[in-house]
Amino acid sequence: MSFLGALLRGRKPLEARIKRLTYAVGDIHGRLDLMEKMLQKIKSDAALSQERPLIVFLGDYVDRGPHSKGVLDGILALQNAEWCDVEFLMGNHEEILLKFLNDPSAGLSWSDHGGAATLASYGISLPHLRSDPLAWNETRDEFARALPDSHRQLMAQMKMLVIVDDYLFVHAGVRPNTPLDDQGAETFLWIRTPFLTVDKACKYVVVHGHTPEEAPTNTRWRIGLDTGAYATSVLTAVRLKDNTRTIFQVM
Structure with missing residues (x-):
């Protein structure tokens, strides 16, 4: 395919390469309907290549949208799918959920940032008196009983990042010019400005979510896939193979 032809098809030929057919999916935030549409789109596309793909989910499966429980059920089922392999990265919203289970005092802040959904x-x-610590203890205990062990284990085992060839997948980003071994959850789950304002943060192309944008970012060294699905009803993913990229969206 010519360079012009690739651009017209929404693809960018680059030096960075990835051998395996790989898809990365942005922040879902409880939008089970959009997740199901995206998986169908990915499955149909992968079938054309007759290759078993890798799907990397970039975190923030819960909060804000209406079907957090259904999303976690769906990705658990995907672990046993015969047509793909999957990697589930942790997002900052999963981290806060797990924190609430260990520390009910986190409930008020969590509920204000999507946890109520x-x-x-x-x-x-929610507690009738949201400022009452004892009420949050009771809510935490009720939630802990309602949360399936499989959901808790899934979130506890989620990875912070995945590297495949020239691409690094992470929820929020990486700290520029800092060895990855010297970074941790505070960066991988939360970073914004220091990462978003540099052209090249590390030797890999970084694929991430976390920071909502009206349109996905697709530059030489960074691919941002959070298009605020819970509010915009647009879920974004990227297809990576060899040295091409293709942005996928469902709504």
């Missing part, structure tokens, strides 16, 4: 998806109501 997650609780509702498990049939749990």
